[in-house]
Amino acid sequence: MMLTEILSNYRVILASASPRRKFLLSEMGIKFDIVTTDVIEDYDENLHPSEVAMFLSQKKASFFSKSNMSDNELIISVDTLVSLNGEIISKPKDESEAISFLQKLSGNMHYVYSGVTLMTKMKQHTFLSETKVYFRVLENEEIEYYVAKFKPFDKAGAYGVQEWIGYVGVERIEGSFFNVMGLPTTALHKELLKFL
């Protein structure tokens, strides 16, 4: 049976305000509602970036209380982050931080990790998706143009792979492209089939 048929028995809730995640989940053919969570995104500094992504997806899921959930509700919560040499490159707070983040990513490979938590009233499952992203050497002029024009302040690592800098600056990826956009769609499809 196809996933979309199985999911027709559920009320799927995407716990994310990201328009990119909304787009990606829609493209998978899944019908869902959006409920945004309000959690403080702090974590133990000793965790590896991949563990942080999983931990934060669990934290977002824990915004929902299992006891208040209906039997047919399914929560999907996600945290995506960028990691360079073991250091998390978060969302930039201003233009100059965005420029400095992109200067770090320039000419280097970084990891994009998404932690995804699936939760129903009765059970919960978390998985990780990892993609390697290789930026070519970016000119400062290019970085400044991108930041001024695209204002990537809501984006981990200060870039959107589906924006100009992704088209002209990303040489190669290894793994899921849609994970870099914010949702590892094929892995989510597979994990949902196992989970439900």
Place this chain on the structure above:
Amino acid sequence: MMLTEILSNYRVILASASPRRKFLLSEMGIKFDIVTTDVIEDYDENLHPSEVAMFLSQKKASFFSKSNMSDNELIISVDTLVSLNGEIISKPKDESEAISFLQKLSGNMHYVYSGVTLMTKMKQHTFLSETKVYFRVLENEEIEYYVAKFKPFDKAGAYGVQEWIGYVGVERIEGSFFNVMGLPTTALHKELLKFL
């Protein structure tokens, strides 16, 4: 100097009717006109699929006669194809061929090759981009649903990576994602800077 500034001195012509290539070249920030070519896409069967992609991009460029070109014109022609175990998987002629192509790709890695030719009145350059694409095992029900709904008859390999089957079926890629959509954008950016 940024590529877009250099290109402002040229009339760029994309020799392709593909709406996906038009989209990708636009996202690179390049202004261009479209001129569709009418060439017979035949080739020497002894060529490797990667050579076929380059040869066919040259053939599309040769639709334009250098002697008729203005000094400031720049032609970009592209051929993208799918290769599985050394065999070219072309555009499917009908629903049943599309289904059989996707059954071949299911559970396997294939290559997507784009040959790109850049041509001005005075010179010509061809390059290749290669991406590995890994499909998970697809159920026949999924293949039939995709083909019936998305009718991928204009697509090499009978799939669009930016359609449902790409979101739920492609587990991993190695190389450029946009190459799989039909234009290796970052490589094109780099090669244009060298060529002009």
